[in-house]
Amino acid sequence: MPEHILVAVAWPYANGPRHVGHVAGFGVPSDIFARFQRMRGNHVLMVSGTDEHGTPITLAADKEGVTPRDIADRYNEVIGDDLRNLGLSYDTFTRTTTQNHYLVTQDLFQTLYHKGYILRQETLGAFSATTGRTLPDRYVEGTCPICGYKDARGDQCDQCGNQLDPIDLIEPRSKVDGSTPIFKKTEHFLLDLPAFGEQLRTWIEAQDHWRPNVRSFSLNFIKDLKPRSITRDLDWGVPIPLPEYADRDDKRIYVWFDAVIGYLSASIEWAENRGTPEAWREWWQSPQARHYYFMGKDNIVFHTVIWPGMLLGYGAGGSYGDGRAKLELPYNVVSSEFLTMEGKKFSSSRGVVIYVNEVLSRYDADALRYFLSIAGPENQDTDFTWAEFVRRNNDELVATWGNLVNRALTNVYKNFGSVPQPGELSSTDQDLIAQVEAGVAVVGEALDAARFKAALSEAMRLAGQVNIYLSDQEPWKVIKVDRERAATIWYTTLRCVDTLKILFTPFLPFSSQRLHEYLGYEGYIAGPLEFRDYTEPNGRSHRVLTGDYESWVGRWEVSALPVGQALREPKPLFKKLDEKVIEEELARLA
RNA sequence: GCCGAGGUAGCUCAGUGGUAGAGCAAACGGCUCAUAAUCGUUAGGUCGCGGGUUCGAAUCCCGCCUUCGGCACCA
Numbered sequence: 239m240p241e242h243i244l245v246a247v248a249w250p251y252a253n254g255p256r257h258v259g260h261v262a263g264f265g266v267p268s269d270i271f272a273r274f275q276r277m278r279g280n281h282v283l284m285v286s287g288t289d290e291h292g293t294p295i296t297l298a299a300d301k302e303g304v305t306p307r308d309i310a311d312r313y314n315e316v317i318g319d320d321l322r323n324l325g326l327s328y329d330t331f332t333r334t335t336t337q338n339h340y341l342v343t344q345d346l347f348q349t350l351y352h353k354g355y356i357l358r359q360e361t362l363g364a365f366s367a368t369t370g371r372t373l374p375d376r377y378v379e380g381t382c383p384i385c386g387y388k389d390a391r392g393d394q395c396d397q398c399g400n401q402l403d404p405i406d407l408i409e410p411r412s413k414v415d416g417s418t419p420i421f422k423k424t425e426h427f428l429l430d431l432p433a434f435g436e437q438l439r440t441w442i443e444a445q446d447h448w449r450p451n452v453r454s455f456s457l458n459f460i461k462d463l464k465p466r467s468i469t470r471d472l473d474w475g476v477p478i479p480l481p482e483y484a485d486r487d488d489k490r491i492y493v494w495f496d497a498v499i500g501y502l503s504a505s506i507e508w509a510e511n512r513g514t515p516e517a518w519r520e521w522w523q524s525p526q527a528r529h530y531y532f533m534g535k536d537n538i539v540f541h542t543v544i545w546p547g548m549l550l551g552y553g554a555g556g557s558y559g560d561g562r563a564k565l566e567l568p569y570n571v572v573s574s575e576f577l578t579m580e581g582k583k584f585s586s587s588r589g590v591v592i593y594v595n596e597v598l599s600r601y602d603a604d605a606l607r608y609f610l611s612i613a614g615p616e617n618q619d620t621d622f623t624w625a626e627f628v629r630r631n632n633d634e635l636v637a638t639w640g641n642l643v644n645r646a647l648t649n650v651y652k653n654f655g656s657v658p659q660p661g662e663l664s665s666t667d668q669d670l671i672a673q674v675e676a677g678v679a680v681v682g683e684a685l686d687a688a689r690f691k692a693a694l695s696e697a698m699r700l701a702g703q704v705n706i707y708l709s710d711q712e713p714w715k716v717i718k719v720d721r722e723r724a725a726t727i728w729y730t731t732l733r734c735v736d737t738l739k740i741l742f743t744p745f746l747p748f749s750s751q752r753l754h755e756y757l758g759y760e761g762y763i764a765g766p767l768e769f770r771d772y773t774e775p776n777g778r779s780h781r782v783l784t785g786d787y788e789s790w791v792g793r794w795e796v797s798a799l800p801v802g803q804a805l806r807e808p809k810p811l812f813k814k815l816d817e818k819v820i821e822e823e824l825a826r827l828a
Numbered sequence: 829g830c831c832g833a834g835g836u837a838g839c840u841c842a843g844u845g846g847u848a849g850a851g852c853a854a855a856c857g858g859c860u861c862a863u864a865a866u867c868g869u870u871a872g873g874u875c876g877c878g879g880g881u882u883c884g885a886a887u888c889c890c891g892c893c894u895u896c897g898g899c900a901c902c903a
Contacts, residue, residue, distance in 0.1 A: 249903090251902095251903055253903090289903070292902080292903065293901095293902075293903090294902070294903075361901090363901085372901090374901055374902065375900095375901060375902090376901085376902060377902090392901095393900095393901080393902090394899090426901085428900085431900095450833090450844095451832070451833050451834095454832070454833090455831085455832050455833080455897090455898075458831055458832065458898095459831085459832090459898080459899085461831090462831095462899095464900065465900080466900050466901090467900055467901055468901095469901095470901070471901095492901075493902095493903065494901095494902090494903065497903075534897095535832095535833085535896085535897055535898085536897060536898075536902095536903080537903080538897090538898080539898075539899095540903090575833085575834085575896080575897085576896070576897080578896090583896090612841095612851095613840065613841075617833095617834090617841095617842090618833080618834055618835090618841085618896090619833095619834075619895080619896055619897090620840075620841075621840075623839095623840085625839090626839080626840060626852090629839095629840090629851095629852060629853090630840090630851090630852090632863095632865095633851080633852060634851070634852085636863065636865080637863090637865060637866075638865095638866090640863075640865090641862060641863070641865045641866070642862085642866090643862095644862055644863065644865085645861055645862035645863095645865080645866085646861090646862085647862095648861075648862065649861055649862075652861090653861095691841085691842075692842080695842080695850080695851090698851090699850090705865095705866060705867075706866090706867065706868095708861080708862095708866080708867090709858090709859070709866060709867040709868090710867080712859080712861085713861075714860085714861035714862090715859095715861090717861090810862095810863050812863085813863080814863050814865085
């Protein structure tokens with residue numbers, strides 16, 4: 239029975255290009271998972287988009303003298319290109335500035351408000367004297383009233399560690415331009431999280447298939463829930479859908495509140511764009527559907543506490559719920575740790591960074607995907623170094639898998655031209671095939687459990703087994719004395735390579751597609767992704783990254799390689815990298 | 829400061845109660861079909877430190893050191 243699987247991927251923030259650390263956490267793992275589930279025959283809906291509201295984008299816009307919309311447009315395009323070039327197979331990668339997203343966000347806000355889950359409260363906020371814009375706590379600096387540290391931030395003093403309120407700072411100043419901020423009263427709306435505390439606790443406690451750190455972290459977090467502010471004094475964001483705010487442009491819904499709603503709004507957009515406007519309900523209003531969320535560890539509570547709280551509050555209400563069924567909560571929240579760069583935290587300002595588009599301009603997407611899959615921060619922080627990148631590429635990807643494919647294909651292409659007719663398979667041949675075919679289940683189980691390193695390691699181990707088999711059987715010698723036996727050995731090898739191709743496809747889609755073609759097959763097992771433009775009722779159009787995945791022919795099954803199928807002329811799947819690139823890349827960092 | 833996670837071979841990392849693992853790097857050997865790729869053998873660790881529970885602990889408990897994340901207006 240095919241299942242409905244929602245793959246909800248963290249929304250990259252559109253204030254700059256995304257670096258390798260970002261895609262290591264949310265991008266590559268989610269795509270591996272989605273591709274695997276599609277190959278298994280499940281109905282996958284993979285959604286995300288660029289997160290385009292919030293203070294950092296307004297600050298970037300001010301700095302350049304352009305509008306926030308300009309910044310969002312620019313980086314929506316850059317980020318979309320990067321994700322497409324990495325082969326991330328979203329059903330819909332959209333953005334938070336669509337009319338649809340505004341409508342869905344406002345429906346959630348209104349529904350929660352009318353159900354009494356949103357509170358109103360007067361607070362004192364800091365505003366810039368020069369721009370009139372709100373200054374988030376961390377953008378106010380001054381002298382710490384507790385320890386006297388001169389560069390304490392409004393939210394916390396880095397020297398004594400105490401939590402602060404910007405109003406308490408001595409001689410406060412704006413981090414942006416140094417001016418003295420103005421403090422004034424402002425009304426805010428707060429999500430009443432404590433109202434969901436008991437439901438959340440019961441629900442989280444039952445999720446014993448979550449990674450332990452995600453579960454225990456979340457349980458600890460809900461011990462002390464407080465109402466959480468969901469509005470900001472900004473003119474850039476989703477307007478507050480209440481009559482008294484209809485004509486005001488000084489207050490907006492806070493960016494994190496609308497960003498998580500993006501998972502729902504993008505699903506609704508996908509259904510609409512596809513001409514089946516109700517189809518999203520098969521994922522969101524069906525208790526059988528499984529929802530997987532992928533993100534970095536800094537985002538856990540948004541996905542295990544706040545967003546579930548919003549969903550619980552919304553229930554079946556609102557214009558999208560339509561009284562039919564409640565919206566479903568996450569099935570699993572797959573959080574990654576962080577990637578570091580040459581032993582240090584990624585930092586754009588300090589130049590400790592490598593952007594996705596830079597890597598892809600010089601290296602193949604599969605080489606980066608391989609590294610991030612085998613050495614990524616799945617269970618703990620891991621380090622990206624150029625030396626390790628080159629080594630993993632040359633000594634593992636090229637040497638083990640690439641070379642197996644290349645030696646097999648070039649030999650068979652040269653000597654037979656097509657899949658050779660085997661004689662009787664020896665027990666050694668049969669054992670090898672059985673071992674590799676067992677990988678379909680073993681690797682599949684690991685992938686289903688989001689254990690990507692284990693899955694890829696097993697696939698690589700099996701590729702190694704085929705290399706051992708070849709060294710042992712020496713078909714290049716056998717063919718001089720016994721052509722039929724050589725044909726049998728090469729047939730056995732190709733059968734294994736064809737099954738391994740399936741196991742590698744979620745990780746290495748580009749090279750797997752090429753291998754698929756070299757083996758003489760037609761159609762896509764991992765085809766092209768597409769951008770499509772959609773125009774909304776308000777006349778605005780935007781670009782969506784998507785693909786025609788239902789037409790792809792790859793299935794998570796063992797090889798049924800037809801004897802006699804003509805091969806196409808093979809080329810190496812991967813490029814070996816010169817050791818010199820390590821120094822070149824390190825020089826770029828400095 | 830409080831909460832959570834990590835600290836395992838030279839390097840990068842697996843491994844949650846039962847005689848310490850992988851890949852690479854190192855040393856030696858085989859093969860030469862293949863992107864000088866591959867295959868085999870050897871060597872290498874008091875599993876952060878100190879206590880405790882247990883017949884038995886990298887694995888459970890306590891303390892300490894250290895790294896990373898969270899701790900309502902950064903996303």
